[in-house]
Amino acid sequence: MIFTISDVIQLFSFLVALFIGIVSIKISIKTMSQNSKMIEESTRPILIIYSEYVDAYNLNLVVKNIGKSCGTIKSFQSNYDFLNSDSYAFDGGDHILDFITLTLPPEAEIKCMLCADTINRPVEFDIVYTSNINTYTDHVSINLKAGMNIPTLHT
Incomplete structure (x- = not known):
């Protein structure tokens, strides 16, 4: 050929x-x-953990979703025993465990009031949360009492 x-x-x-x-x-x-x-990445939930000052004796542990979609908490653990150190401002059990299975829509937050004087060191948190598609794991080390003694003007 x-x-x-x-x-x-x-x-x-x-x-x-x-x-x-x-x-x-x-x-x-x-x-x-x-x-x-x-x-x-642009539409995922992003859960952050921080504390906010309530008064001279109490602070709130806050978990907030700053992402663009709902995030469901699957696991929330810390290296601090809040229950046995009498750190909860209210009786009734281990309130941080109530965070598990909560679904936070964008900009929503959940708070747990703690007694500031019982927390004597920085606390490490491990949080696992999901969107409709993926699972995310974050590790946060935070001094919950940071900034409590800064003078502020409350109105």
Whole structure:
């Protein structure tokens, strides 16, 4: 079988078009994957943990969702025994355990009042929470009493 110059050019054009098509498909798949990750990152829940001053004796442990979608708390643990150190401002059990299974919509927060004088060191928290798609794990070390002695004007 003898190929003419026209046949060779057509075969070469076909192979180049096939190569370009395959590369284009791979680029499209990679772009869609990156876009999916960016969308997830921009719409995910982001749960933060901090404390806020209530008065000279009490502070609130706050968990707030600053993300763009609902986050459901699956696990909330600390290295501090709030129950046995009489750190809860109200009796009735280990109130931090009540955080588990709560779903926080965007900008929502849950608070637990604690007795400031019973907390004598920084506390480490491990929180696991989910969105509709992924599970997130965060580790936070926080001095819950930081800033309590800063003078402020309350109206």
